[in-house]
Amino acid sequence: MTQTLNKPAKAILFDKDGTLFDFQKTWAPWAAAMIADLARGEKAVLAKAGQAVPQDLDRQIAHTVGFDLDNGAFQADSLAVAGTAYEVAQALSQVITGLSDSEVLDYLMPSKMSMTPVVVPQLKQALEGLKQAGFRLGVVTNDFEHVAREHLEQVNISELFEVVIGCDSGHGAKPAPEGCLAAAAHLAVPAPDTYMVGDSLHDLEAAQRAGMRPIGVLTGTASRDDLAHLAAHVFADVADFVRFLTKSPL
Incomplete structure (x- = not known):
């Protein structure tokens, strides 16, 4: 056009x-840490409730948000590229069962210490x-x-x-x-x-x-x-x- x-x-x-x-330089390092933190948080809640803990939860989370864990980069069609945090949290609700939507959203809110x-x-x-x-x-x-x-x-x-x-x-x-x-x-x-x-x-x-x-x-x-x-x-x-x-x- x-x-x-x-x-x-x-x-x-x-x-x-x-x-x-720059999208990748800004958000990829934060996303890798966020995925690890969210997986740990979900696993802790599930374990405390005596529920089965998925061993590949971090990869399920990464797949949901369109993040390549092996290369440490967002995929071109990632929901995080153009979507809102609300939309990402809603998508993650299909994978995260032990945490509420608002708790998941908290993980998606970067602080000045976690993202530059x-x-x-x-x-x-x-x-x-x-x-x-x-x-x-x-x-x-x-x-x-x-x-x-x-x-x-x-x-x-x-x-x-x-x-x-x-x-x-x-x-x-x-x-x-x-x-x-x-x-x-x-x-x-x-x-x-x-x-x-x-x-x-x-x-x-x-x-x-x-x-x-x-x-x-x-x-x-x-x-x-x-x-x-x-x-x-x-x-x-x-x-x-x-x-x-x-x-x-x-």
């Missing part, structure tokens, strides 16, 4: 994980270039809003965004378009004058359904071929997109 991007735009919305942050965001190359410089060029910036993520804000603060870029919307902000989760539309409304920019940049089909579908310009980046788990049919253009990363957009080197 590659098309020209020369029509002026006024706002740019970004997904968070896989777009602002790894930004994509030249991110802050690229975002600052967009601000200087007059673009208004926002984040629309399927993560929780307060978690997203914490992550942006951790890497010192929170001040560059005027709006942050998460899956729990009252607008639903992508691929539903309402979060994107709410962000554009907050920025007072019409949807057709807004780019939505993301690494997953959920991001691009949300952009299309919102009437925005969908831009794909390759810092998640999807390939160029995966994204090309929904994206107006696919770039290597955010910096590559900004170089193209502003016609200036970073």
Whole structure:
């Protein structure tokens, strides 16, 4: 679906994980530890109740969330790539029987000690270039809003965004378009004058359904071929997109 991007735009919305942050570098180490912790917690509950304990529980959990334990990486079609923590917890309920859904969700909530965001190359410089060029910036993520804000603060870029919307902000989760539309409304920019940049089909579908310009980046788990049919253009990363957009080197 590659098309020209020369029509002026006024706002740019970004997904968070896989777009602002390198997905594998940020989340794979945390996921490996989370899977081990969750398996231990479930086994302890089952053993205490005198129930049979699956010996391959960690692999069952990994399979459910789409994580390759042997290679320490998320698979391209992982539910965790574009889904919400609620959706992951619901899927895990088919494997985890001793813990409640809320207890499983607790395991899926990373702390600052357990997860460190790894930004994509030249991110802050690229975002600052967009601000200087007059673009208004926002984040629309399927993560929780307060978690997203914490992550942006951790890497010192929170001040560059005027709006942050998460899956729990009252607008639903992508691929539903309402979060994107709410962000554009907050920025007072019409949807057709807004780019939505993301690494997953959920991001691009949300952009299309919102009437925005969908831009794909390759810092998640999807390939160029995966994204090309929904994206107006696919770039290597955010910096590559900004170089193209502003016609200036970073």
